[in-house]
Amino acid sequence: MHHDQPNQFALLAQRRFAPFFWVQFLGAGNDNLFKFAFTVMVTYQLQVAWLPPSLAGLVIGALFILPFVLFSATSGQLADKLEKTVLIRFVKSLEIAIMLLATWGFVRSDVPVLLACVFLMGLHSTLFGPVKFAYLPQHLNEREITGGNGMIEMGTFVAILLGQVAGGLLIALPETGAAWVSGACLAVAVAGRVLAQAVPLSPATDPGLRINWNPFTETWRNLRLAHGNLVVFRSLLGISWMWFFGAVFLAQFPSFAKEVLHGDERVASMLLVVFSVGVGIGALLCEVLSRRHVEIGLVPLGAIGMSVFAVDLYFASRALPDAPLMTLSQFFAQPAHWRVIADLGLLSLFVGLFSVPMYALIQLRSPASHRARIIAANNILNALFIIVSSLGAGLLLGAGLSIPEVFLVTGLLNAVVAAYIFLLVPEYLLRFIAFVLTRTVYRFRIRGDEHIPVQGAAILVCNHVSFVDAVLLMAASPRPIRFIMDSRIFRVPVLGWLFKLGKAIPIAPQKDDPGTYELAFEQARRVLDDGELLCIFPEGGITKDGSLGEFRGGVMKLLATHPVPVVPMALQNLWGSFFSRVEGGTAMVRPFRRGLFSPVGLAVGPALAVPVDLATMRGRVQELLADKAV
Secondary structure, three states, X not given: OOOOOOOHHHHHHOOOOHHHHHHHHHHHHHHHHHHHHHHHHHHHHOOEOOEOHHHHHHHHHHHHHHHHHHHHHHHHHHHHHOOHHHHHHHHHHHHHHHHHHHHHHHHOOOHHHHHHHHHHHXXXXXXXXXXXXXXXXXXXOOOOHHHHHHHHHHHHHHHHHHHHHHHHHHHOOOOOHHHHHHHHHHHHHHHHHHHHOOOOOOOOOOOOOOOOOOHHHHHHHHHHHHHOOHHHHHHHHHHHHHHHHHHHHHHHHHHHXXXXXXXXXXXXXXXXXXXXXXXXXXXXXHHHHOOOOOOOOHHHHHHHXXXXXXXXXXXXXXXXOOOOOEOHHHHHOOHHHHHHHHHHHHHHHHHHHHHHHHHHHHHHHOOHHHXXXXXXXXXXXXXXXXXXXXXXXXXXXXOOOOHHHHHHHHHXXXXXXXXXXXXXXXXXXXXXXXXXXXXXXXXXXXXXXXXXXXXXXXXXXXXXXXXXXXXXXXXXXXXXXXXXXXXXXXXXXXXXXXXXXXXXXXXXOOOOOHHHHHHHHHHHHHXXXXXXXXXXXXXXXXXXXXXXXXXXXXXXXXXXXXXOOEEEEEEEOOOOOOOEEEOOOEEOOOHHHHOOOEEEEEEEOOOXXXXXXXXXXXXXXXXXXXXXXX
């Protein structure tokens, strides 16, 4: 696909994205610099009787997450009601104040004050979270949003990583560690506040909103609101599941490194680095693989990879021999450890592939006026899932399971959850199959896909060459399409099941089966009422000889009651390939006659204005067919 748009990194040179990216990058980095330095300090340097080292990590983590559970809903309202730069600048000023308090705490080695600062930094992130994701759709278009999200996701993970590494190194400096940490935290906070001045205005999306200050009723209302749109809500659950899955690994890294891999602290940091880099690479790969649209076909791919490598991680690490603690170089000297690291890296890469399309989907499909509140609901769910995940992992370890066994359980659980999600939302699975087909069996070239309307109802008319036309069109469209298809296709094994899953509408000729015929039109009208895309193959059957047949009048019947735009499309070069009818009219006689990767084209023309007649429609499809791009 040839696009004139530059790639996702070009966004970093633009004012609509860059200042915001760095503000959020520094914010995430500071949270982690402070948290990690404080955790190390309590674990290794300051022994406080009421906070044993084994619990310190959990307590600090819980205090940081608590504000997300309590205040996300309220901060979502603020992000929808206020102009976003006002909020960003306020949050950044607050961060400076918190860091001044933390400096005082570090200087006096005052644990309660520092714990309060952890809570306040959690509050700072809670206020910033909804702004962070609601800002993007206001400044990026549909084609940039996957890339933009990939960048933010990658930036966040890199910031977490750098923050933790910096925090760990600075606090370890003899005598002056705490002073260095306080200085670094303050400097980062001030830099963030300065950059916040440059973030461009983002008008309020719902200025008339009355704020409900009760966090509990508002949280409940948010979750109900998110539940209103099922595709969005299931994506929210998918993201929360990703955090549940990731938290199991992140929380166990220090003990996994020490007990199982027999490595020192640097090995533990290295696991973290591998994990974060993996997620970052996965997030950036989304852009490459999804051809700039939000490609939810990547979600099943991510889920499969997550399970495969979590299970393999168990097999790679369960039987490592006992050994004295190793340094990084000793650790890497052993080939057995390479498999562990490869599993971990690939596992996290698939986590990135799994999550980014869902973030983008939530932003695109949630109503603009409620966007920040839906993202707030997501943060609440994430926090709850992370808490449940750490309790669950704690129980399993308490019941005597080893850490590799906990990873195994998580991987198997992920397979169950994934299967459940894909049966609930067949859209994911269908897009995945379309994604694989259009990259293996066919080399797919699309031209004019910008003519597919981004919102609102429309009828797509296309020539009918093969059994998989619908799958190819699905891969080309950024939105789900409902197809009207010959009821006989539903009897084809596998494909029939797929189309049923995809809620295709079966139709039969009026004279053969008037009931099915009427029902099809009833369903089709409902699709258009819902503002969805409806695709019709007006030839009424698969072409026998590759030429364009006569158009039937069914389309006109629909347009009479629903005058929506009609978008002409043509599939090129598909006739004579794997699934079309050749040689005596039967499909799949010599499937690979044209080899794998046979080039197939789809040309989309601008929408035809209503009123339109059949001859014009057929003429446009015929022109597109002739205009070979492949």
